[in-house]
Amino acid sequence: MPTSNLKIVNFRCFSNASINLSEGINFFYGKNGAGKTSILEAIHLASSGxxxxxxxINSLSKDDKKSFLIESYNSSSGSITTVSKNEGKALSIKLNNKKITKINLLIESPSIITDNHTYSFTNETPAFRRKMLDKVLFVSSLSYRESWIQYQRLLKQRNAALRTQDASLASxxxxxxxxxxxxxxKSRKDFxxxxxxxxxxxxxxxSKKHSINQLKKIDIAFLKGWDGEGLLEEINNRENIDIKAxxxxKGPHKADIQFLYKNTEAKHILSRGEQKLLSIIWTYSQHKTIKDMFNKEPVLILDDIKSELDSHTFEVFLSLLELIETQVIFSCIEDIISSKIEDKFKGLKKxxxxxFKT
Incomplete structure (x- = not known):
């Protein structure tokens, strides 16, 4: 659900700000420390909690203030999301003045953040890549959400039994x-x-417009987290190993997504700029799949987009931007959107x- 207007009070470096956003592309630029990332952070907080x-959360209030407020208004639906924190109280999340949970907020207003961590996700741990995948499926699919919550609960209980060496309880x-x-x-594989x-x-x-030969040679492999066919058989066969450990x-909590270049991990071959571009293209591919499978359109948030992108890879990013039909919010230190580029994008706002002012 796109944000039409964002109100920020006592959040990070902002005392009070109101920003009218485009439902298409929004570009924030300015020097380091000016508050660009704080605006993106506020938008993400208003869609995820x-x-x-x-x-x-207590560290997000401005200076010596003990509270903050973020209000996101969507003009299409007329809905208002409010995320606030007061001293000594838990984070409050409201949709149209009614309290909701973080999970409900994620479902109502999904967003996908791409920042310094996700730009280098091929260098990150399997747990990080699983988390990226799970978040997308968690907010999009009720059946996945229910199975994931149940699996985590059962895994915790089985591990507790294993720690006490209670084989019968673990079984x-x-x-x-x-x-x-x-x-x-199965849900992960299908997605x-x-x-x-x-x-x-x-x-x-x-590739019809740009030379991206390295990226075209990338192979993607899903490792489900165990070696055999059935998970129950695998768990039973490894019971003694699990008791000792x-x-x-083994299980889906050990799954991973590998990005390979000629059977070598892509992180060892691609430049940092190519890894960043790979991350952006992969993020958009997930975004399109969410729309195709679940009819949801998360807001895309990209922080510090130009860093480590040379002029060629930035041109590839601009071509990608032309395809995106949902709200996009991205930032950069310099004004990289010239009037010539701006004319290509209907409804773009800079x-x-x-x-700390916009």
Missing amino acids: KSFKSSN AWSAKLASNGEIIT LNLVISNFHTLLDYL KTTT FHVEQ
């Missing part, structure tokens, strides 16, 4: 754990198959952020 910069959780694990894995198809279709389109050593 979480900051992508800090896990400490009692195995069947339900495996059943939910199989559902999670990723379509993402990979969209990814290669997108590369074919971009005091944890469940914001110069300077000394």
Whole structure:
């Protein structure tokens, strides 16, 4: 759900700001420390209840203030989302003045953030890549969400039994754990198959305009988290290993997505700029798949887009931007959108952020 107007009070470096956004492309530029990322962070917080910069919500208030407020208004639906924090109280999330949970907020107003961590996701851990995948499916699919929550609960219970060396109790959780694990894995496979198809279709389109030979040679492999066919059989066969390790050593909680270049991990071959471009294209491929499979259109948020992109890879990004039909919000230190580029994008809005003002 796109944000038409964003109101920020006592958040990060902003005392009070109101920003009217385009439902298409929005570009924020300005010097380091001016507040560009804080605006993107506020938009993400209003769609997820979480900051992508800090896990400490109390640290987000401006200076010595003890509270903050973020209000997001959508003109199409007339809905208002309010995220606020007052001293000594938990984070408050309201939709049209009614309290909702973070999960409901994610479902109502999904967004996909691409920042310094996700730009280098091929260098990150399998857990990080799983988290990226799970977040997308979690907010898009009710069946996935239910199975994922159940799996995490059962995994915690089985691991607790393994830590006490209670084989019979650990075994009692195995069947339900495996059943939910199989559902999670099938959902991941189905989703990723379509993402990979969209990814290669997108590369074919971009390669007609730009030289992206390295990226076209990327192969993507999904590792489900165990070696055999059935998960229950795998869990049962590894019971003694799990008891010794005091944890469940195989399952979808060990899954990964590998990006390979001629059987070598892409992170060892691609430049940092190419890795960043790969991340952006992969993010858009996921976004298109969410729309195709679940009829949802998350807001795309890209922080510090130009860093490590040379002029060629930036041109590829602009070609990609022409395809995006949902709200996009991105930032950069310099004004990289010339009037010639601006004319290509209907409804594009530019914001110069300077000394905590736009």
